[in-house]
Amino acid sequence: MAERIGIIYCERIQDGSRIGCAKCYKAVNDGTFAFEGMDEAHVVFKTSCGDCPGLVLPKVDVQMLVLDSLGEHVDAVYFGTCVQKATALMNCPMNLEGVSAKIEEKFDVPVRVGTHEY
Numbered sequence: 565m566a567e568r569i570g571i572i573y574c575e576r577i578q579d580g581s582r583i584g585c586a587k588c589y590k591a592v593n594d595g596t597f598a599f600e601g602m603d604e605a606h607v608v609f610k611t612s613c614g615d616c617p618g619l620v621l622p623k624v625d626v627q628m629l630v631l632d633s634l635g636e637h638v639d640a641v642y643f644g645t646c647v648q649k650a651t652a653l654m655n656c657p658m659n660l661e662g663v664s665a666k667i668e669e670k671f672d673v674p675v676r677v678g679t680h681e682y
C-alpha cells in the first residue's frame with residue numbers, strides 16, 4: 565500500500581525555483597523512493613526547513629492543519645537528502661535528531677532522513 569509522505573527540504577540548498585526538488589520527484593515517480601518496506605509513495609506535502617537554524621516545527625504544524633482541512637493525512641515525514649547533505653557537509657545548525665524526535669512526538673508520525681541516493 566502506498567505511503568503518504570511529507571518532505572522537508574533544505575532552504576539553502578534549493579534555489580528559488582526549488583530546482584533540486586526534481587530529484588525527489590524523480591525518486592517518487594520512478595518508484596525509487598525506496599526505503600525498506602515501501603512499495604509506493606505519494607507526496608502530500610513539501611515544505612522547507614525555514615532556513616537556518618531550521619525552525620521546522622511551526623512549518624510542519626501549518627502543513628498538518630492544511631492536511632486536516634483537506635481530509636488528508638501523512639504516514640511519514642522525510643527530511644530530504646538535501647538536509648542530509650547539509651548536515652554532513654555544510655555545518656547545518658539544525659539539531660536534526662532533536663527536531664525529528666519532536667515531530668514524532670507532536671504529530672505521532674515516524675520521521676526518516678534521506679529521500680534518494682543520488
Ligand code: SF4
Pocket residue numbers: 573574575576577613614615616617618646647650651654655656657658
Ligand atoms: S538549517 Fe540546515 S537544512 Fe535548513 S537551510 Fe540551514 S543548512 Fe539547510
